[in-house]
Amino acid sequence: MALVLNEEQRLLQDTAREFLQQRAPVEALRKLRDSRDATGYDPSLWREMCELGWASIILPEAYGGLEFGFAGLGLVVEESGRTLSASPLFATGVLGASAILLAGNETQKETLLPQLAVGELTLALALEEHHHHRPTHVETRLAAEADGYTLNGEKCFVLDGHSADQLLVVARSSGEPDSSNGLTLVLVPRDSAGVRCTRTVMADSRNAANLQFDQVRVPAEAVLGRVGEAGPLLEQVLDRGRIAMAAEMLGLAKESFARTVAYLKEREQFGALIGTFQALQHRAAQIQVELELCQSVVLQALSTVDEQPQQLPLMASLAKAKLNELAKRVTNEAVQMHGGIGVTDELEIGFFLKRARVAMQILGDTGYHKDRYARLCGY
Amino acid sequence: MALVLNEEQRLLQDTAREFLQQRAPVEALRKLRDSRDATGYDPSLWREMCELGWASIILPEAYGGLEFGFAGLGLVVEESGRTLSASPLFATGVLGASAILLAGNETQKETLLPQLAVGELTLALALEEHHHHRPTHVETRLAAEADGYTLNGEKCFVLDGHSADQLLVVARSSGEPDSSNGLTLVLVPRDSAGVRCTRTVMADSRNAANLQFDQVRVPAEAVLGRVGEAGPLLEQVLDRGRIAMAAEMLGLAKESFARTVAYLKEREQFGALIGTFQALQHRAAQIQVELELCQSVVLQALSTVDEQPQQLPLMASLAKAKLNELAKRVTNEAVQMHGGIGVTDELEIGFFLKRARVAMQILGDTGYHKDRYARLCGY
């Protein structure tokens, strides 16, 4: 039953919650931010996460994976949204693992996935070339040479782009700049000659980078799947990313809402607990309604990846659009209901607010997914 | 000062309010509805309104008018929104008078306006050919003959179309079906041979009709203005209509809100006046905020007609869009806050609710005017 967790899943979620709350709470993100940490996450912590199997939840056992399904991965990601834990979980565990799994050939899978599973390989998907999500707007060119390819172009908002070992670059080997035909996925070590990386410090204190590729040499075996045919596979990878990001935002929304409700029960104003004010009660109750609906959407979307891939695009857009709106609304209300202290950096609510805004842009804002949903439904 | 009424205007408004509340309250509309009155309004009452000068507020003195400006007319229309009074005020006093004033030649003005002023001539603008407002979507054809024209086509949602003495028909004499070029305004007596009229009973119990024109003979002197050039003038007429309808909706919103606030002060639930519940207080206060903003918009839009015609299109779309939304919100909240009795026909709130929905469609729904506003602003 897809909308109720089974015993195994509940256990996984409980373990994840406990680990993250102890080892990577919001306070840890604050420390990374304040110390201007160069990596942007704690590599030793990531290795521990890998030991728990988080990098390999969706991988088949043959490649060292847990074979636990996307639904399992989603639960861990949701928990990481509660604690705003910075780690390669999304870029490597969701996007990277999915890309190799879906697009890689057997050799690539056998080589890369076991490394990825144990934390020895981190990845970053270099996709965006515009400040709004446009997955087919690719001008970065992959040109065939006698003994391989050369890569030229620029990418922006590459999550973990400055820290990942290898870059999964979406490049155009043929076709018009906005066509979904002619796209190719290539694997480029970040320290290759001709790769220039500028870390961008974003509102959420998490990792992103701008990348430049200047005559970068790419050997033929670095191509994932077939040349010029990455479009459809890429879309599947992105839909998985959208659903995972929705799961993260669900965790983020639940946690910031829980903190707000707790505050409503302890804060006094005008001689009464502010939680007794009916106007706030109704606003909080309306959020609870949306949270329940979004919970169902995320659970269904996660199991869609494993069970009904034909519904993947629709569910991905539904999940991302709904969770974008929920995360925006909850974090705004959280700040407002906390009043003055809500706008201080001392309170952690601000971290949720800022992460929500970045998450809202990752792999498509609300308008993008509303439009896509309508197109998929034929209107 | 356009945003504050002067002494003269206040007097006009007070007189109108008193007259309408005594002679044409909501109860009068209920009677017209329940008796299935064939005319849809009380002709003797309209003559009294004309004696008060309401049909001629905007007409120059030379044609028997009060020359009081559109701002004055707007105040009377707003009051008629409070009482939901059915009369030719909108179709004849706003649209008809404006069309003849703006598009008619001197002979037409001299003949028609004095009749209109005293209530001897009622008009209906036959414009729409689609269930959504599309002012340039005109397929009704005006074909030139040896001694005049023939008119063929169909019109829908013609306000007062079944009761007016003459029809102001928007017809196409040239150009493509959706072009604003090639439109002509002609005056057609409703009892002309070949005119078929079907009254449509609408939600608001007010007048509308579908019209068919089958080889209707139109003499050359029945053309208002120049053949094929009615487009720009028509747009001005429509903008005046939109602003007047916004004024009516302001009155409607104010009245239904006032009744709701009064109810909040007298109705008890769970041992307390429901007006003490903070959630309702905040919703009511938010409506008050929007009412204040809309009040300013309507006042400015009305004076724009008289003083800044170059801003007319922008202000008309602003006013119609804002008031559409306000009327929808206020009437929905009015029903909800009245609870069970709010959905009974016995309470008059239902009449406001239904009139609001029809008014929202007259001369453009919210989406139409948001789009037009954006286009006018160049985005």
Added chain:
Amino acid sequence: MEQLETFRTEVRQWLQDNCPESQRSPALPEEQYWGGRSGSFAGEDARLWFERMHARGWTAPEWPEAYGGGGLNPQQARVLKEEMKRINARTPLYSLGIWMLGPALLEYGNEEQKLRHLKAITGGEIRWCQGYSEPGSGSDLASLQTRAEDMGDHYLVNGSKIWTTNADKSDWIFCLVRTDPGAKKQEGISFLLIDMATEGVSVTPIELISGESEFCQTFFDNVRVPKENLVGELNKGWSIAKALLVHERKLMSEMGSESPRLQVPPTAAARDYLDFVDGKIADAQLRSDLVDYEMQMQAIGLTHFRCFEEKAAGVQSAAPLVMKYAGTEAEKIKSELLLAIMGTRGLGWEGESFSAAELDTLRLWAMSKAMTIAGGTSEVQLNVIAKNVLQLPQG
């Protein structure tokens, strides 16, 4: 399990043999059989279908056979329901008696009451209506004023009830009445059955903004009610009412899914009433509103499924508590959206200028306004969520 499959095969065959062809499609309101002294069948097939089902006790499949029920266990009842649904078989008897009063009598009634009333219900002889709300009571059910005075051998009832759906077509009414005026609000209320043919009972229909008047106000003027008509203990009617409310919720949500008057879905209306350019609705506002609505309905639909799965798995969550609010608010949005999509064609009140679907759209839009009021207003729903789910302090 095997037994159940045998039962399914039998039922399927029986339905195949006994359900007339004409009874295998959703019934329009005028085709429904509601029983009662003044009830009538829409046709001979409807009568046949009712009589055959009644003979098997399947107008109330789960009730004991002694009371005219089918004596099925819940699993069997579910199978019957599924098999009926499979061929779109109509409900043979629509009845508040079956849906609401019956469960209360089965739990709280004495043997005499069960024998007397339940059989008349399953046989469609007596039609019941409900008298809870009173003029002025609104969401505050406990504030009711209709009094039943103990006169020794009978109660003397005075007062009035509002929103008594179809009271003018009903034979009996089940009511909440105040039997101890001195007690605190919820206390001192009793659950009473009243024959509407008794002297002093009168009914006036209430016209709604939708133009319909299936709701009534029912007046009690010195009505003598035999003491045997008290259900459960004196002054303990509140707990019966609460139990019944659960049935009402369920009823409302089930009625929704097989609503006899089928509203046009907004996406279908969009195809009929809006222009498309390059496969997209040209009106950006309406397209955006439509996606918002469709996404919300998807989310609500998935949550319905989640509630179901959670119940089956014995998992408790807050999801069931938000459904009434989410569902009825969405219903209002849908109705507004339909009007907006249909433009002036959605605003027709009557007459041949409009199609039946168009006229229905407007009436259902008006009715949708009542959905966030009836059965616990949206405000009460939010209060309940704030209190029971969020456990916010009460002022």
Added chain:
Amino acid sequence: MEQLETFRTEVRQWLQDNCPESQRSPALPEEQYWGGRSGSFAGEDARLWFERMHARGWTAPEWPEAYGGGGLNPQQARVLKEEMKRINARTPLYSLGIWMLGPALLEYGNEEQKLRHLKAITGGEIRWCQGYSEPGSGSDLASLQTRAEDMGDHYLVNGSKIWTTNADKSDWIFCLVRTDPGAKKQEGISFLLIDMATEGVSVTPIELISGESEFCQTFFDNVRVPKENLVGELNKGWSIAKALLVHERKLMSEMGSESPRLQVPPTAAARDYLDFVDGKIADAQLRSDLVDYEMQMQAIGLTHFRCFEEKAAGVQSAAPLVMKYAGTEAEKIKSELLLAIMGTRGLGWEGESFSAAELDTLRLWAMSKAMTIAGGTSEVQLNVIAKNVLQLPQG
């Protein structure tokens, strides 16, 4: 009237002759002169401009000349303002002393206090900050806990104030303190002036989610304050505070209109960051959100004008009471809209990958969250409208 025009001519000429070219454009935050012991000028022109204006008493044009003011009547002050605005002349001295404390002292202070403090304010010698809110008091100003005990020849102050803007750069603070702990909330509060150089006063900046920290928390630990620093009557500080709140509102709305950090207007951002197809923004959602915002701002702008015209005509309406709510809520919407329009470029926190305008957009977005909290939360605004405008009953 004629006199006023003569005055205008003189002022215009004087400004022409005395306002340095460099002082004729809006000042960036770092170019503003706020005076005080640690205050400094952004340049020689700024000093010159301040000194010339101060010499004429025009740092506080309406204050009496005896206190370093200009002695202008309201009409003349208005003319001066208009003429300064005409050439975009900068405010020579930014000062809470002029905007807030001064009006209070002029009305409630004794002669000694006026002479001592007002001159130091107009001359830019002393910079003041405000101490109203306390940790935990929030919107509920009357619940304050900072105590001033009467010790015979002085008050002993203990407690702390929060949101004391720029307290770390200020010399004195004007405070509300509790002088009668036994009295009811609003009573027993007094208005006290405290030299921040006194022993026991300490200041800690508070970092905001925007990354800025102009706000501080100010602590009072056994601070001895001379009794002559009490303004007005003992225990009557609440009425002074109320009068000052009016000035604060006015200040906030005026500051808004000449905000030194100019946020990109959303329509301009749309041109820079969005694609246009056939002259229309291609992204339907953002276009729709943009029109909504622009229309709302038009309506708010017109209502500003209406307030102004009504005041001039002596007409009372509810319009002024809704402006804070409408304006600050719209400001939040605008900031969200700008982020959405700029996409990932609007999410940069620092560094050269983003333009200054982009970085500012994010910081101002974060600051916008405080606007519906500071100066009376949106919730308090709605309470006030419900009570004072709609006159709804209070529970």
